[in-house]
Amino acid sequence: MVFLQEVTEHGYPLFTMKLKKLFEKAVQYGIDADPRGRKAVEKLLKKVKEKSAKMEGSEKELFDMERTWNPFPDSRIIAGTGEEDVKVLLVGIDIETPEVLLADRLREKGERIDALMLHHPEGRALADLEKAMGLQVEVLGLAGVPMNQSEDMLRPRMERVWRAVHADNLFRTERVAELLGFPAFNTHTPADHQVWSFMEKNICKKEYDDLGEVLTAILAIPEYKHFALKGNPPILANGGKSSRPGRIVATEFTGGTNGPEEFIEAQMRAGVGTILSMHVTEKTLEEAKKHHVNMIQCSHMASDTLGMNLLLDLLSKDEKGLRTIDIAGFIRIKHSK
Numbered sequence: 001m002v003f004l005q006e007v008t009e010h011g012y013p014l015f016t017m018k019l020k021k022l023f024e025k026a027v028q029y030g031i032d033a034d035p036r037g038r039k040a041v042e043k044l045l046k047k048v049k050e051k052s053a054k055m056e057g058s059e060k061e062l063f064d065m066e067r068t069w070n071p072f073p074d075s076r077i078i079a080g081t082g083e084e085d086v087k088v089l090l091v092g093i094d095i096e097t098p099e100v101l102l103a104d105r106l107r108e109k110g111e112r113i114d115a116l117m118l119h120h121p122e123g124r125a126l127a128d129l130e131k132a133m134g135l136q137v138e139v140l141g142l143a144g145v146p147m148n149q150s151e152d153m154l155r156p157r158m159e160r161v162w163r164a165v166h167a168d169n170l171f172r173t174e175r176v177a178e179l180l181g182f183p184a185f186n187t188h189t190p191a192d193h194q195v196w197s198f199m200e201k202n203i204c205k206k207e208y209d210d211l212g213e214v215l216t217a218i219l220a221i222p223e224y225k226h227f228a229l230k231g232n233p234p235i236l237a238n239g240g241k242s243s244r245p246g247r248i249v250a251t252e253f254t255g256g257t258n259g260p261e262e263f264i265e266a267q268m269r270a271g272v273g274t275i276l277s278m279h280v281t282e283k284t285l286e287e288a289k290k291h292h293v294n295m296i297q298c299s300h301m302a303s304d305t306l307g308m309n310l311l312l313d314l315l316s317k318d319e320k321g322l323r324t325i326d327i328a329g330f331i332r333i334k335h336s337k
């Protein structure tokens with residue numbers, strides 16, 4: 001039996017989702033997994049909306065209207081109108097000029113690519129990275145750190161990130177995507193929220209005799225196994241295989257970028273024994289040693305890949321025909337059937 005499918009003049013299936021819709025859905029899935037909780041996020045958005053309605057003159061002109069509905073300043077559509085049909089995504093953890101040229105080469109060879117999906121922010125999403133860091137206070141709050149303390153510790157670090165990113169050449173990727181005709185968007189915090197909540201639920205909440213058992217549990221997750229087989233396994237940055245884990249938290253998975261080193265002592269005082277991290281900086285490691293906190297560096301790329309896969313699993317439920325071409329550190333592994 002032959003099933004006839006309605007197609008466009010180019011042979012693409014009709015009723016494909018628009019990029020704008022797909023991105024809006026990604027934002028909603030991010031809110032569902034947000035450590036602040038959906039209610040608090042919606043309250044925050046309402047306040048921004050009310051404030052923006054009262055703006056006038058240059059304040060109104062410079063205001064980013066995206067902030068009235070998208071609570072993730074480090075994630076947005078960076079090229080295109082949002083009206084493009086999307087079914088085939090070129091997905092990468094880092095997509096910059098070389099990867100956009102690769103996309104163009106693949107298209108030249110006949111591959112269909114509807115849009116570029118980045119994890120790490122570029123363009124305005126990168127310019128506003130520091131504005132995504134505030135939610136680290138909630139992540140630490142759930143780990144038992146009083147919010148007034150972490151907020152005070154976070155402020156100088158946010159200012160440093162703001163000044164550093166401010167000096168970057170921020171708009172290269174979006175320009176090359178525009179010139180080569182690729183719509184592009186990134187999902188940073190919405191994907192990092194997925195991996196944070198996944199690790200909290202599937203790793204942190206379980207019982208272990210020692211850190212060796214924690215490593216084994218992490219390695220049972222397909223993304224970590226995939227990267228381990230390629231020589232990029234989760235490692236014990238501080239602590240040994242026979243060390244007792246104590247209370248385990250995944251506080252270094254979401255919140256824009258690394259928080260201040262002072263967070264280690266604050267977590268130790270809150271009774272944390274082991275911190276799972278995507279990437280442990282040398283300064284953080286020094287603090288972990290000083291305060292006897294175990295640290296597991298879970299592989300940055302495996303962790304970001306897991307977050308993107310969990311988000312793509314959700315998006316695939318809405319857009320059944322969603323297909324990815326995997327580049328730049330990303331590998332598509334489906335978790336839900």
Ligand SMILES: [Fe+2]
Binds near residue numbers: 119188192303304307
């Ligand atoms: Fe990430």
Ligand SMILES: [Fe+2]
Binds near residue numbers: 120278300304
């Ligand atoms: Fe990352």
